[in-house]
Amino acid sequence: MKIGIIGLGDMGKLYAKTFARAGYQVYGCDLPEKLDLLTKELQQFDIKVLQSGVDVSRTCDFIIYSTEAEKIDAIVSAYGHATKYGAIVAGQTSVKHPEIAAFEKHLPADVNIVTCHSLHGPGFQTEGQSLIVIRHRASDEVYQTALKVYEALGSIISEIPDFHKHDQIMADTQALTHMGFESMGTAWKNAGFFPWENASYNTGGIDNVKILITLRIFAYKSHVYAGLAILNPYARNQVKQYALSESELFKMMIQEKEAEFRERIYKARDFVFHESRELLMLDEDVLKPKGLSAEVKRKPNSHLSILAMVDAWYHLGVNPYENLIGQTPPFRLRLGIAEYLFKNDELLEESIQAALYDKTIRGDDLEFHSAVREWASIIGYGDLQGYKAHFEETKAFFSDRLEDGLKQSAELIGRLS
Numbered sequence: 001m002k003i004g005i006i007g008l009g010d011m012g013k014l015y016a017k018t019f020a021r022a023g024y025q026v027y028g029c030d031l032p033e034k035l036d037l038l039t040k041e042l043q044q045f046d047i048k049v050l051q052s053g054v055d056v057s058r059t060c061d062f063i064i065y066s067t068e069a070e071k072i073d074a075i076v077s078a079y080g081h082a083t084k085y086g087a088i089v090a091g092q093t094s095v096k097h098p099e100i101a102a103f104e105k106h107l108p109a110d111v112n113i114v115t116c117h118s119l120h121g122p123g124f125q126t127e128g129q130s131l132i133v134i135r136h137r138a139s140d141e142v143y144q145t146a147l148k149v150y151e152a153l154g155s156i157i158s159e160i161p162d163f164h165k166h167d168q169i170m171a172d173t174q175a176l177t178h179m180g181f182e183s184m185g186t187a188w189k190n191a192g193f194f195p196w197e198n199a200s201y202n203t204g205g206i207d208n209v210k211i212l213i214t215l216r217i218f219a220y221k222s223h224v225y226a227g228l229a230i231l232n233p234y235a236r237n238q239v240k241q242y243a244l245s246e247s248e249l250f251k252m253m254i255q256e257k258e259a260e261f262r263e264r265i266y267k268a269r270d271f272v273f274h275e276s277r278e279l280l281m282l283d284e285d286v287l288k289p290k291g292l293s294a295e296v297k298r299k300p301n302s303h304l305s306i307l308a309m310v311d312a313w314y315h316l317g318v319n320p321y322e323n324l325i326g327q328t329p330p331f332r333l334r335l336g337i338a339e340y341l342f343k344n345d346e347l348l349e350e351s352i353q354a355a356l357y358d359k360t361i362r363g364d365d366l367e368f369h370s371a372v373r374e375w376a377s378i379i380g381y382g383d384l385q386g387y388k389a390h391f392e393e394t395k396a397f398f399s400d401r402l403e404d405g406l407k408q409s410a411e412l413i414g415r416l417s
Helices: 011-021 032-045 051-058 069-082 095-105 140-151 163-191 205-218 222-230 235-255 258-272 304-316 321-324 330-341 345-357 359-380 382-398 399-416
Strands: 001-008 025-029 047-049 063-067 090-093 112-118 130-137 157-158
Touching: 001 051, 001 163, 001 345, 011 025, 011 047, 025 032, 025 051, 025 345, 032 047, 069 095, 069 222, 090 095, 090 140, 095 112, 095 130, 095 163, 112 140, 112 163, 112 235, 130 140, 130 163, 130 321, 140 157, 163 205, 163 222, 163 235, 163 304, 163 321, 163 330, 163 359, 163 382, 205 304, 205 330, 205 345, 205 382, 222 235, 222 382, 235 258, 235 304, 235 345, 235 359, 258 304, 258 330, 258 345, 304 330, 304 345, 304 359, 321 330, 330 345, 330 399, 359 382, 382 399
Parallel strands: 001 025, 001 063, 025 047, 063 090, 090 112, 130 157
Antiparallel strands: 112 130
């Protein structure tokens, strides 16, 4: 079994090295100008770097396209025709609609398609991480062969039989989750302050998670998140509902419509966190503070971002616990802090009171409201370039703390595990 990786970026190299360590013959390719550099880097792992994807396709029995979702059609178009007879082909994109469309359009009919999605970034080894496997076009025998190959990664495999279901889950666990944290980052940037220096956020617990996961997201590449949000056909509807939930809650807050606000919050709570549901129940060890600056006096927080998330799940009819099959650490933490807030009567009451009556944080809530509108508009228009530009602008604001945030968020995720 010869394994080929088309696209030796961070994730492609991670996969190539992991398969090589497992004893497979591994081949790969990337842009021509990277040939010499990659050859020198990977030769110690006995990974053979070839001239192009045509060479990889002709040589290998199991081929993984590790490339950006927005470029998948062009790349499969260039190399797919050379795929070895009876080979198994997969993609590493986080959005399967464009990937499957490219495979069906450009691959020979005799090629098997058993695709995958690693629910982690290149900063983590594959062992012990979550891996989704999707059987799209393969016999039982071929599918079992593909599963055996994937098992060499040492990941926890979840099988999803249909790529539509995959993208529905990813719209919640990735696209919408990222958009929520991105909106927080943009709000802080627009307000001109760092949250770890603000008494409303430097409190440990929930706010510690908010800050660290926001920094973690902005530490990575914009094209990854842009593809997740823009190219997933289910993401726009979920983002639209999140923006609507946030807007309607914010209007109730500024009008101090307490009875209406409480009724809406409690309906969402009872739908998502009813007593028969097995909860995550994050403990204090996971949420313990590890601040990015000196401690300041704690202030109440409306937690509008979390209230809007739970309200959106309610109105979408989404059970986020069912989506844990496709969980990422940011999603699990987002669901965990929502659960932590809504299952703590005292904390939820404090949040409601702050949302309705604390004028000292109203400006922060307004900034978040505006940021949600900005992100929702960009995603709604399907503006890939606008998404990347908006992302990079906020990323630049936090640039001095991204490395530290990445390290501390990794420690946070480690405590979660």
